[in-house]
Amino acid sequence: xxxxxxxxxxxxxxxxxxxxxxxxxxxxxxxxxxxxxxxxxxxxxxxxxxxxxxxxxxxxxxxxxxxxxxxxxxxxxxxxxxxxxxxxxxxxxxxxxxxxxxxxxxxxxxxxxxxxxxxxxxxxxxxxxxxxxxxxxxxxxxxxxxxxxxxxxxxxxxxxxxxxxxxxxxxxxxxxxxxxxxxxxxxxxxxxxxxxxxxxxxxxxxxxxxxxxxxxxxxxxxxxxxxxxxxxxxxxxxxxxxxxxxxxxxxxxxxxxxxxxxxxxxxxxxxxxxxxxxxxxxxxxxxxxxxxxxxxxxxxxxxxxxxxxxxxxxxxxxxxxxxxxxxxxxxxxxxxxxxxxxxxxxxxxxxxxxxxxxxxxxxxxxxxxxxxxxxxxxx
Amino acid sequence: xxxxxxxxxxxxxxxxxxxxxxxxxxxxxxxxxxxxxxxxxxxxxxxxxxxxxxxxxxxxxxxxxxxxxxxxxxxxxxxxxxxxxxxxxxxxxxxxxxxxxxxxxxxxxxxxxxxxxxxxxxxxxxxxxxxxxxxxxxxxxxxxxxxxxxxxxxxxxxxxxxxxxxxxxxxxxxxxxxxxxxxxxxxxxxxxxxxxxxxxxxxxxxxxxxxxxxxxxxxxxxxxxxxxxxxxxxxxxxxxxxxxxxxxxxxxxxxxxxxxxxxxxxxxxxxx
Numbered sequence: 001x002x003x004x005x006x007x008x009x010x011x012x013x014x015x016x017x018x019x020x021x022x023x024x025x026x027x028x029x030x031x032x033x034x035x036x037x038x039x040x041x042x043x044x045x046x047x048x049x050x051x052x053x054x055x056x057x058x059x060x061x062x063x064x065x066x067x068x069x070x071x072x073x074x075x076x077x078x079x080x081x082x083x084x085x086x087x088x089x090x091x092x093x094x095x096x097x098x099x100x101x102x103x104x105x106x107x108x109x110x111x112x113x114x115x116x117x118x119x120x121x122x123x124x125x126x127x128x129x130x131x132x133x134x135x136x137x138x139x140x141x142x143x144x145x146x147x148x149x150x151x152x153x154x155x156x157x158x159x160x161x162x163x164x165x166x167x168x169x170x171x172x173x174x175x176x177x178x179x180x181x182x183x184x185x186x187x188x189x190x191x192x193x194x195x196x197x198x199x200x201x202x203x204x205x206x207x208x209x210x211x212x213x214x215x216x217x218x219x220x221x222x223x224x225x226x227x228x229x230x231x232x233x234x235x236x237x238x239x240x241x242x243x244x245x246x247x248x249x250x251x252x253x254x255x256x257x258x259x260x261x262x263x264x265x266x267x268x269x270x271x272x273x274x275x276x277x278x279x280x281x282x283x284x285x286x287x288x289x290x291x292x293x294x295x296x297x298x299x300x301x302x303x304x305x306x307x308x309x310x311x312x313x314x315x316x317x318x319x320x321x322x323x324x325x326x327x328x329x330x331x332x333x334x335x336x337x338x339x340x341x342x343x344x345x346x347x348x349x350x351x352x353x354x355x356x357x358x359x360x361x362x363x364x365x366x367x368x369x370x371x372x373x374x375x376x377x378x379x
Numbered sequence: 380x381x382x383x384x385x386x387x388x389x390x391x392x393x394x395x396x397x398x399x400x401x402x403x404x405x406x407x408x409x410x411x412x413x414x415x416x417x418x419x420x421x422x423x424x425x426x427x428x429x430x431x432x433x434x435x436x437x438x439x440x441x442x443x444x445x446x447x448x449x450x451x452x453x454x455x456x457x458x459x460x461x462x463x464x465x466x467x468x469x470x471x472x473x474x475x476x477x478x479x480x481x482x483x484x485x486x487x488x489x490x491x492x493x494x495x496x497x498x499x500x501x502x503x504x505x506x507x508x509x510x511x512x513x514x515x516x517x518x519x520x521x522x523x524x525x526x527x528x529x530x531x532x533x534x535x536x537x538x539x540x541x542x543x544x545x546x547x548x549x550x551x552x553x554x555x556x557x558x559x560x561x562x563x564x565x566x567x568x569x570x571x572x573x574x575x576x577x578x579x580x581x582x583x584x585x586x587x588x589x590x591x592x593x594x595x596x597x598x599x600x601x602x603x604x605x606x607x608x609x610x611x612x613x614x615x616x617x618x619x620x621x622x623x624x625x626x627x628x629x630x631x632x633x634x635x636x637x638x639x640x641x642x643x644x645x646x647x648x649x650x651x
Contacts, residue, residue: 069544091545099538100538104539105561150647
């Protein structure tokens with residue numbers, strides 16, 4: 001998967017001179033005895049499109065609601081633009097939120113919805129008009145400005161919500177599962193629209209989502225969360241190619257996991273003994289390169305080669321039998337059973353329309369991969 | 380489609396007869412020529428004319444309307460406030476107790492409510508009159524308003540209020556410009572309920588009414604004790620007529636609104 005072009009040049013988190021826009025310092029949030037957020041420390045920078053990703057109940061929404069001012073941390077400090085947010089109510093924050101349910105005001109027209117926040121600021125009338133027009137143009141809803149929310153479609157409501165939350169030109173826009181209610185096609189189109197708008201307005205976006213594809217598409221960085229903790233905070237490319245744990249590897253995309261005992265080879269690579277009578281697998285082990293331990297080898301299916309003949313290389317070659325084939329059009333996934341019962345998925349791109357696909361069920365095949373294709377993770 | 384069997388027809392007839400036969404008889408006898416209530420003396424509208432000349436009834440009607448409007452408005456304001464705090468106020472100490480206490484007057488026997496109010500008014504030296512009736516009616520009808528309004532508040536999306544706060548409203552602003560317009564239908568039906576309750580309350584009114592402040596139900600009840608006159612029948616028929624017109628037009632209006640909304644929603648989805 002390609003990284004978005006911006007992240008090759010836009011990496012404020014690597015620059016120690018850069019001051020973050022948002023900063024969580026050891027933030028904990030408890031609801032009664034339940035700990036929703038456990039000791040989170042995190043910096044988010046200006047103009048980032050930052051994604052909080054995790055399964056439902058992982059605390060991502062709570063983290064976002066604390067930025068909006070709808071929850072207060074039990075412990076720790078949150079600063080926005082260097083200012084402590086502890087006693088600042090939602091209406092005094094230069095932060096706007098786009099709600100999962102859109103939360104449009106049902107008794108107001110589209111235009112009045114977008115103008116709502118501007119009117120609270122006592123902006124002159126002519127200026128409000130102008131700004132509302134600008135926002136309606138941005139989300140292409142000029143022709144619907146006199147409709148009420150129930151008179152427009154779901155996708156249009158989503159755009160009204162976006163226009164309304166952007167109207168006040170906030171420093172920070174929070175998006176709570178903004179595309180959850182849209183169907184797949186519309187969702188993909190809207191993701192690109194969101195990225196466009198984010199670039200045009202230069203606003204910092206923080207998005208909460210449980211959809212990893214969505215996070216990969218839009219975000220400059222992704223924070224993968226579980227049980228109220230940050231597991232990994234990285235660019236989409238790094239999260240995918242160098243996950244720091246089995247949890248992240250498994251949560252993002254498709255992955256083969258093989259358990260075994262590691263034995264460092266001394267040159268930065270590690271041998272992993274995974275089955276009786278089989279040659280060890282060789283891979284990088286960035287987290288514990290010099291220790292012998294029980295570890296898990298993770299490799300993405302598209303990095304596994306599948307062939308009928310034994311390949312020439314001696315390293316990372318295993319034999320198996322095709323158990324299942326899934327033809328998805330653009331790619332085919334082969335589920336291969338290894339002699340010890342382990343299932344390994346291999347993917348090949350179908351980049352020819354009329355290729356002969358000579359692999360079929362129960363064929364004996366060879367799987368192989370390079371020394372850098374996979375990664376050894378501690379448990 | 381299910382057919383109307385003889386069993387269904389019979390149950391329907393019996394049920395509706397049970398509900399409406401007394402009223403039908405009352406309406407028929409209001410057009411009776413004879414002064415005797417139980418003897419049919421031919422069709423006439425003379426009792427309606429008599430009624431219009433009866434100052435005592437008209438005065439009582441005016442008192443009833445004054446009381447009903449004043450108490451229903453006060454009950455709506457108080458009941459809405461109570462509902463808002465109990466539903467949105469979060470968990471404060473004694474919340475369960477308070478919400479229980481709000482609903483208690485609904486099941487309290489009216490005699491007890493009336494008596495306790497009477498004792499209160501006497502002990503603070505408040506002369507019985509229109510004011511005491513308004514206070515008493517406000518007390519019991521605000522519970523009904525609060526029930527109606529809080530059921531609406533519970534069902535509506537909290538994030539709409541949060542959005543208002545997020546866009547710069549103070550909590551009071553958010554209530555006024557977002558919450559209130561959304562719950563307005565519930566507030567109005569709560570108000571109508573309070574109005575109706577006040578219009579036909581007899582028990583509590585008779586405890587707290589003074590000599591100069593006779594409401595219509597009290598007047599009707601006391602004159603019936605001296606014998607039912609056809610004038611009462613005429614008056615009751617007028618009341619039934621008003622209630623029927625009110626109910627039917629309200630339900631027609633709400634049906635039309637729902638239908639219009641559904642059509643607009645369908646059109647929006649199809650256009651997309």
